[in-house]
Amino acid sequence: MSKVKFSIRNKSCFSINILIKKGVTVAKPRFYKDRLEFFVRLKEQYLCQKILEEYNIEYKVLSKRGAFVFMQRNLNRAGLIVGFVAAVIMLFVYSNCIFNLNIEGLEEVDKEIVLETAYEHIKPPSVFKKVDIKKLEEDIIKIEGIANAAVEKGGTTINITILEELPLPNIEDIKDELKDITSKYDSVITRITVTGGTPLVKKGQAVKKGQKLIGAYIYSDENTTVYTKAGGQVYGKVWLTKSKTIYPQKLVYVRTGKIYSEYNIPFFNWINKKKKVPFSHYETKTEKVVLGGGMKFEAEKITYFETVPKKIDIDVLKEAEVEIIELFDRLEEEMDEDMKRVRKWFDIKRLDKSVKIDIYYEVEMLIGEQ
Amino acid sequence: MSIYNNLVFNTNMPLKDSIGGVRVMLVDFSGILVEGHKGLFRYSPNAIIIQLKNARLILEGENLDIAHINSDEIYIKGDIKLITREDK
Incomplete structure (x- = not known):
């Protein structure tokens, strides 16, 4: 609202009372030592002046305020008006431009797919192009993996906020x-x-x-x-055991002194194919030899020693000692690392014609787990 | 008091239905609207005396300021501490 500021010499309330009685609205009256200042509406300016003149009150118009006064004052300033109009036009054009597409909330879905869909509706930069935001939203929601989308226009940017579908939970069949x-x-x-x-x-x-x-x-x-x-x-104590019977007589194979030799010569292996070793029990020894006078070549010599079985008497207790150590070593090898060794012992039983050894290992181990 | 206003009071009708006379509306002791006044009698930042038909309304307070005044109403802003009536 446009206002006019008056200043009058008379500083009593009388001036205000005569103004308001004649229908003038007075605003913000200020009483100073030698004057009274107040505002009246622009349309009441001339009425106010007429009343003050009628009552011979000396007055001064100090200032005029408001948009209408501003326009009246600057109506002849063409540059300002052109600038103002240009600014309004620029503002109008700018508000109808789309320069950016801002997409948020994408993690799994490819951004390019969303952009392609958005470009079907609008491809920035564009001017005076209407965007059907609801249709754009619907098209984005149709993309696989997107649960919801919100599209809004903020200035020159189209903001697309996307809510992706949650990944399917791993259903565990128990x-x-x-x-x-x-x-x-x-x-x-x-x-x-x-x-x-x-x-x-x-x-x-x-x-x-x-x-x-x-x-x-x-x-x-x-x-x-x-x-x-x-x-x-569940952990528990478990007893691992091994046993062996030792007899006083032991069967060993001894060589008779008969020897049979054969050579495996490269490229001539077919010669030995039909040959048979003439012993039923034998031990073998393989070595490499060099054959030939002028033309030397390497061959493999296999020597067969004939053996026969022979029973020999042994010291059972000595043999038992050796066997106990061997059985414990074998048991240790078979045990897992996480087995907690508690204790071990052995038992020797003398039978009629033999000695039976039983070894025991007490361990604490996992006996049930899931 | 007019006959109509007398009827309003006697029949317990809402006071806003009264016509003519003086009506004072106080808002949070920070603003007061006086309708039906007969002019401004005296003004200072600490006291404003408003002329009514048969009396004067004295407003006392601090930083009292007349926001606007016309033939019908006067609107005063400021810290209002006391409102009294002085009969002629």
Whole structure:
């Protein structure tokens, strides 16, 4: 609203009262020592002046404010008007331009696919082209992997916010996993850890091979059983054993002194094909030799020594000592690294014609796991 | 008081339905609108006296400022502390 600021010499309320009585609206009157200043509407300026003149009140018009006054004052300034019009036109044109396409929220879907779809509707930079935002949204949602899209125009940019579809969850089929955990060995339980299901054994309990250790179910209340995946680890003491019988007589093969030799010459192997070794039991020795006088070549010489079986008496106890060490070494080799060695011992039984050795190894190991 | 306004009071009708006379509306003690005044009697930033038909309305406060005034209403802004009536 345009206003005119007046200043009058008379500083009493009388001036205001006569103005308002004649229908003038006075705004923001300020009383100073020697003057009174106030505002009236532009359309009431001449009425105000007429009233003040009528009552012989000395007045001054200090200033005029407002858009209409500004326009009146600058109507003859062509440059300003042209500039203003140009600015309005520029603003209008600029607001109808699209310079950018901003896509957000893409992780899995290829950005190029979304851009291609968007370019079907608008390809920046473009001027005075109407974009059907709803249709663009619908087309973007049709792209595989996109759950929702929001398109909005902000200034000269088209902002596309995309919500991608969530990846399909990995459905785990646990139907085959509803199995109880059973013992792999005859054992005595030392430790039990349960991550799922119901434990069926306690520490110190002796179990047989194949016995259930952890059941694949839980009790939700007294009468309801819920099947679940059994999980956990059960450790127990296991005794590994090996045995061997040693007889007082041992069968050994001794050489008779008869020898048979043959040569494997390169490119002449077919010569030896039909030859047979003339001994039923024999030992062999293979060596490489050089044959020929002038023209030397390498050949393989195989020597067969005839042997015959012979029974010899042995010291059973000495042999047993050796066998015990050997059996323990063999057992150690067969044991896994994660088996905890507890203790080991052996047992010798003297029979009528032989000696029987039994060795034992007590280990703590995993007997059931899932 | 006019007959109509007397009827408004006696029949417990809303006060906004009253016609003529003086009507004062105070907003948060920061602004006051006085309708039906008869002119400004005295003005200072601490006190404004408004002429009514048969009385004067005295507004006391701090930084009192007349936002606008016309033949019907006067709107005053400022920290209003006291409103009193002075009969002629």
